[in-house]
Amino acid sequence: MTPENAISVSGQSSIRGRMESEAASGEAIIIAPRRHPWRWIGGAVAVFLMWRIVNSMIYNENFGWDIVAEYLFSPVVLSGLGLTIWLTVVAMTLGIILGLVLAVMALSSNPMLRYPADVYLWLFRGTPVLVQLIFWYNLAALYPVIQFGLPFGDVLAEYSTNALITPYTAALLGLSLNEAAYMAEITRAGIASIDYGQEEAAKSLGMSRVKTLRRIILPQALRVIIPPTGNQVIGMLKMTSLVSVISLYDLLYSVQGVSARTFQVIPMLIVACAWYLLMTSILSIGQKYIEKLCARDAL
Amino acid sequence: MNAMVMARKVSKSFGALKVLDGIDFTLPKGEVTCLIGRSGSGKSTFLRCVNHLEEINGGEIYVDGSLIGYRRQGNVLYPLSESEIARQRLGIGMVFQRFNLFSHMTAIQNVIEAPVQVLGMNRDEAIERGKKLMTQVGLSDKLDAYPRQLSGGQQQRVAIARALAMNPKLMLFDEPTSALDPELVGEVLEVMRGLAETGMTMLIVTHEMSFAREVADSVAFMDQGKIVEYAPAAEFFGDPKEERTKAFLSRILKNAGSERAAA
Numbered sequence: 001m002t003p004e005n006a007i008s009v010s011g012q013s014s015i016r017g018r019m020e021s022e023a024a025s026g027e028a029i030i031i032a033p034r035r036h037p038w039r040w041i042g043g044a045v046a047v048f049l050m051w052r053i054v055n056s057m058i059y060n061e062n063f064g065w066d067i068v069a070e071y072l073f074s075p076v077v078l079s080g081l082g083l084t085i086w087l088t089v090v091a092m093t094l095g096i097i098l099g100l101v102l103a104v105m106a107l108s109s110n111p112m113l114r115y116p117a118d119v120y121l122w123l124f125r126g127t128p129v130l131v132q133l134i135f136w137y138n139l140a141a142l143y144p145v146i147q148f149g150l151p152f153g154d155v156l157a158e159y160s161t162n163a164l165i166t167p168y169t170a171a172l173l174g175l176s177l178n179e180a181a182y183m184a185e186i187t188r189a190g191i192a193s194i195d196y197g198q199e200e201a202a203k204s205l206g207m208s209r210v211k212t213l214r215r216i217i218l219p220q221a222l223r224v225i226i227p228p229t230g231n232q233v234i235g236m237l238k239m240t241s242l243v244s245v246i247s248l249y250d251l252l253y254s255v256q257g258v259s260a261r262t263f264q265v266i267p268m269l270i271v272a273c274a275w276y277l278l279m280t281s282i283l284s285i286g287q288k289y290i291e292k293l294c295a296r297d298a299l
Numbered sequence: 300m301n302a303m304v305m306a307r308k309v310s311k312s313f314g315a316l317k318v319l320d321g322i323d324f325t326l327p328k329g330e331v332t333c334l335i336g337r338s339g340s341g342k343s344t345f346l347r348c349v350n351h352l353e354e355i356n357g358g359e360i361y362v363d364g365s366l367i368g369y370r371r372q373g374n375v376l377y378p379l380s381e382s383e384i385a386r387q388r389l390g391i392g393m394v395f396q397r398f399n400l401f402s403h404m405t406a407i408q409n410v411i412e413a414p415v416q417v418l419g420m421n422r423d424e425a426i427e428r429g430k431k432l433m434t435q436v437g438l439s440d441k442l443d444a445y446p447r448q449l450s451g452g453q454q455q456r457v458a459i460a461r462a463l464a465m466n467p468k469l470m471l472f473d474e475p476t477s478a479l480d481p482e483l484v485g486e487v488l489e490v491m492r493g494l495a496e497t498g499m500t501m502l503i504v505t506h507e508m509s510f511a512r513e514v515a516d517s518v519a520f521m522d523q524g525k526i527v528e529y530a531p532a533a534e535f536f537g538d539p540k541e542e543r544t545k546a547f548l549s550r551i552l553k554n555a556g557s558e559r560a561a562a
Binding site for chain 2: 195197198200201202203204205206207208209211215216219220
């Protein structure tokens with residue numbers, strides 16, 4: 001045994017001796033809980049303010065709660081809600097798929113894939129989505145006719161741009177192309193977070209690039225990709241309200257249509273907000289649940 | 300042809316740094332060779348060139364008679380396509396320092412992934428074979444464990460089983476025990492020893508000198524991108540010819556000696 005060991009052994013025995021002597025004195029020691037006086041004061045102030053605000057909301061007739069109740073489940077609002085949900089789902093799906101393609105392009109060693117992806121991100125992240133929506137809606141001003149055909153050959157099909165770009169296609173183009181740029185960044189970060197050793201192991205087993213991505217890299221990258229994608233879905237749900245500028249009857253444009261007839265602006269906005277809040281709340285709960293799953297898997 | 304690996308004048312640079320400098324090397328079929336040397340001597344890089352995880356800048360490497368990574372026409376080497384290189388890798392198993400198990404898959408899923416996905420093997424058949432390999436590496440009770448639930452030594456043994464599942468004719472080991480806690484090194488070396496006894500051709504980058512002395516047929520010492528000495532194991536350790544080899548061995552053995560004294 002070395003001298004150091006001998007010292008530490010004797011040190012332990014002296015501590016044990018002290019603990020025994022305190023226990024022998026018979027008095028148990030109690031730890032008092034920490035007091036938080038400011039929490040009580042702050043709580044009292046908050047309750048008072050809440051009471052005043054709720055009171056004013058109930059008794060201020062300008063809120064028009066009866067009108068809110070009248071229109072909350074009206075067919076025109078529900079159909080607007082349906083379009084908002086449809087736009088969110090379709091634009092998000094397209095955005096995720098195109099974002100994945102862009103992420104893979106951006107990570108490619110081939111400059112002819114990498115540079116176009118970079119330019120795409122630069123363009124679509126660098127301009128407001130509102131401007132992009134209006135741009136797609138007015139595409140006909142730029143190209144009145146769209147033709148499909150062989151390069152330098154016959155024209156196979158020809159369409160008037162106005163017939164092709166309906167408000168629906170303009171909305172989907174604007175929302176999903178913009179979303180793709182953000183999803184590309186999220187997906188790229190997710191793929192880049194996977195240790196290169198995983199790819200090397202797959203390579204050494206003779207797996208092709210596509211199989212390595214699909215079977216090895218992406219399933220692991222999903223843990224990193226999914227949580228911020230939840231934020232994007234919630235963002236998309238609210239971003240769809242922009243399509244009101246190209247006169248598409250989403251939730252917001254539907255309630256605006258009603259208030260244009262009835263001049264009840266505030267109550268109709270409350271109707272819209274109630275539905276937005278309900279949907280974002282549901283999405284938030286789903287997001288928390290999925291994030292928990294991802295975190296557990298990441299152990 | 301009797302050589303499993305044949306390298307001729309292989310050179311490789313990372314920018315201005317010359318990592319491999321004219322490597323000539325032959326590994327006969329059925330033999331086990333250990334590559335040793337200081338870190339930075341190029342031994343891992345050479346190993347990685349053998350299955351084309353690294354591209355070489357000059358020379359040529361043949362595995363079982365086929366030129367790795369290139370097609371030769373006259374005196375020019377044209378790069379092969381990704382899929383052709385992938386096909387060449389099928390016969391070459393590799394075990395990594397950091398195991399690199401697929402962390403979202405259980406042990407048995409790791410083992411059957413490539414046979415099913417690449418070779419198109421029937422899943423039940425692959426599982427059957429995978430179970431045998433897991434038994435061979437002493438982990439028949441860990442089939443459904445995820446990598447994070449396994450110790451380093453167990454992970455490395457799964458990685459060996461995963462490489463063996465492709466029925467390779469050559470196995471490459473890149474410092475397979477360097478990332479392991481000392482008490483786990485033995486179980487991995489035991490599996491490798493058993494594999495050597497089956498007649499597998501093995502190329503092993505390692506710092507385990509006693510393993511090299513016991514198991515390897517021959518040992519190659521690398522320094523500054525060159526193979527300084529390449530000799531049968533007994534001769535290499537018993538009677539090294541080169542000064543640099545002697546200096547390296549005496550330093551290694553002295554370190555090992557002082558570690559033993561400390562323990």
